[in-house]
Amino acid sequence: MPEIIFDRVGKLFPSTGKPGLVDVSFTINKGSFSSIVGASGSGKTTTLRIIAGLEQETSGHVVVPGRVGMVFQNAALFPWATALENVSFGLQMQGEKPVHVRATAEKYLAMLGLSAQAHLYPRMLSGGQRQRVGIARALAIEPPVLLLDEPFSALDEEVRLELCHDVLRIWQETGITVVMISHQLDEAVALSQKVFVMKQFSVAGTCDINLPYPRHPHAPEVVALVDHVRSIYRGEGNTV
Amino acid sequence: MLRRASRFHIYGNIFIPIGLVLLTLAVLWLLGELPQFEWDEKTLHTVTIAVFFTLMRLSVAYLCALAVSIPLALVASRDALAERIFIPLYDVMQSIPVLAFFPLIVLLFIKTGQLEGAVLTILFLSMVWNIVFTLISGLRAIPRDIRDVGRVFKAPPVTYVCTVLLPAALPSLVVGSLLAWAEGWNTIVVAEVLHTYIPNGSAAQDVLGVGDLLVHSSAAGDTGLFFYALAAIIIMVTVINFVVWQPLLTYAEQFKFDA
Ligand SMILES: Nc1ncnc2c1ncn2[C@@H]1O[C@H](COP(=O)(O)OP(=O)(O)OP(=O)(O)O)[C@@H](O)[C@H]1O
Ligand SMILES: [Mg+2]
Numbered sequence: 232m233p234e235i236i237f238d239r240v241g242k243l244f245p246s247t248g249k250p251g252l253v254d255v256s257f258t259i260n261k262g263s264f265s266s267i268v269g270a271s272g273s274g275k276t277t278t279l280r281i282i283a284g285l286e287q288e289t290s291g292h293v294v295v296p297g298r299v300g301m302v303f304q305n306a307a308l309f310p311w312a313t314a315l316e317n318v319s320f321g322l323q324m325q326g327e328k329p330v331h332v333r334a335t336a337e338k339y340l341a342m343l344g345l346s347a348q349a350h351l352y353p354r355m356l357s358g359g360q361r362q363r364v365g366i367a368r369a370l371a372i373e374p375p376v377l378l379l380d381e382p383f384s385a386l387d388e389e390v391r392l393e394l395c396h397d398v399l400r401i402w403q404e405t406g407i408t409v410v411m412i413s414h415q416l417d418e419a420v421a422l423s424q425k426v427f428v429m430k431q432f433s434v435a436g437t438c439d440i441n442l443p444y445p446r447h448p449h450a451p452e453v454v455a456l457v458d459h460v461r462s463i464y465r466g467e468g469n470t471v
Numbered sequence: 472m473l474r475r476a477s478r479f480h481i482y483g484n485i486f487i488p489i490g491l492v493l494l495t496l497a498v499l500w501l502l503g504e505l506p507q508f509e510w511d512e513k514t515l516h517t518v519t520i521a522v523f524f525t526l527m528r529l530s531v532a533y534l535c536a537l538a539v540s541i542p543l544a545l546v547a548s549r550d551a552l553a554e555r556i557f558i559p560l561y562d563v564m565q566s567i568p569v570l571a572f573f574p575l576i577v578l579l580f581i582k583t584g585q586l587e588g589a590v591l592t593i594l595f596l597s598m599v600w601n602i603v604f605t606l607i608s609g610l611r612a613i614p615r616d617i618r619d620v621g622r623v624f625k626a627p628p629v630t631y632v633c634t635v636l637l638p639a640a641l642p643s644l645v646v647g648s649l650l651a652w653a654e655g656w657n658t659i660v661v662a663e664v665l666h667t668y669i670p671n672g673s674a675a676q677d678v679l680g681v682g683d684l685l686v687h688s689s690a691a692g693d694t695g696l697f698f699y700a701l702a703a704i705i706i707m708v709t710v711i712n713f714v715v716w717q718p719l720l721t722y723a724e725q726f727k728f729d730a
Binding site for chain 2: 246280283284285298299300301303304305307309310311320321323324325352354372
């Protein structure tokens with residue numbers, strides 16, 4: 232069952248008159264894990280923002296969920312609010328009862344291993360912990376889709392691997408649809424069922440990955456697929 | 472580093488006012504006008520009441536300025552188009568010299584017998600643009616991601632303003648308020664001496680306040696009263712800085728975004 236459909240979608244930014252997307256078509260199924268990779272300025276964030284409803288397409292047709300959870304590159308937490316208050320934000324905006332807000336926020340903080348940090352402010356947290364709060368905040372509204380825009384790019388390698396593991400576990404536990412932008416091809420291949428490669432405002436190719444989880448980054452099948460995605464990226468290969 | 476900075480603030484808060492008072496005394500001494508410091512209960516009483524009235528005036532004007540400047544700043548920072556329309560407009564309005572229009576405002580209020588209204592209007596006008604422009608720059612500096620958090624989670628407009636935009640711009644709101652009060656203290660010395668703006672006006676038409684005391688005592692050569700009034704202003708500004716602005720500035724620190 233498709234959850235997100237892009238049908239020849241284009242985006243022209245009125246302020247610059249320049250494109251963000253040109254003729255993009257793809258389908259993302261419910262409960263799947265997809266990654267978007269591609270060079271800087273190729274339209275990855277624009278795609279995600281249209282899915283989130285933050286940006287309006289200027290041509291073509293989209294089907295997107297009414298509600299999404301979004302994780303930002305630098306967590307984008309409110310510095311004036313504690314971890315718990317940050318996670319509560321989305322629920323409060325939905326007008327939930329305070330008891331329910333608190334219980335749900337605590338549940339998702341616990342899911343990301345942050346119960347002990349609930350009352351700390353963002354500046355007292357490490358980069359990895361901040362990003363976990365951002366993920367908990369996105370999940371707390373229990374959206375059908377989780378969008379992540381280069382969520383780990385500002386983190387150390389070790390922390391990045393831990394967080395990748397967390398996202399994979401959450402996806403498997405909740406059955407949520409995940410769309411993640413990544414600038415690490417091995418990360419994209421290790422996590423997702425489908426990788427979209429974007430180039431010059433459009434999808435240059437896709438790669439389906441039918442390997443079982445957990446995937447070891449150095450396993451030959453994984454390495455082979457990373458090479459394949461890289462060849463699409465460079466314009467040598469094409470859709471599998 | 473931080474500790475040294477805060478210690479400087481504390482020293483500055485104590486020594487600068489004391490220095491100013493001593494400097495005033497020194498100037499008066501040089502002029503041979505050193506006031507007689509007999510315990511004068513009547514003068515003290517007058518100064519206390521004047522300080523009270525002046526503070527009330529500044530507070531009312533400030534609250535009005537705050538209430539008006541927040542929507543003005545929000546409207547002007549909404550999007551690129553609003554910025555292009557409103558910011559030049561505000562620039563023009565801000566650059567109109569308030570005091571040049573004071574006689575007009577006074578005449579307007581005399582018709583209705585509301586002299587206090589004239590003073591409040593002039594204070595309001597001298598304060599409002601300080602808050603508007605500081606707040607606009609604060610709102611414009613909010614990272615796009617933070618605004619998007621409000622939008623992705625579908626915050627209703629008023630909630631969005633109160634829970635995202637205003638907290639995010641709080642540091643600039645505090646700085647704008649501080650500037651507004653500084654401007655208010657500057658203006659008070661002129662604003663309370665209304666009669667100079669009234670054709671054939673007399674001192675009886677002035678409103679009681681420290682600004683008014685300062686001007687009249689100086690004109691009457693009453694150095695004792697002048698000194699008390701000046702000391703009262705210095706003490707008030709110092710106390711307000713100490714108990715209001717310094718704590719607020721420190722508090723607002725935690726609302727700042729990391730670079
Ligand atoms: N708000 C905007 N106004 C004008 N142009 C924009 C805007 N947002 C993006 N663009 C342009 O659209 C194109 C695609 O940008 P997008 O942010 O989607 O790229 P990206 O693939 O996410 O890049 P990166 O890897 O650097 O994040 C770029 O040329 C960019 O300059
Ligand atoms: Mg991007």
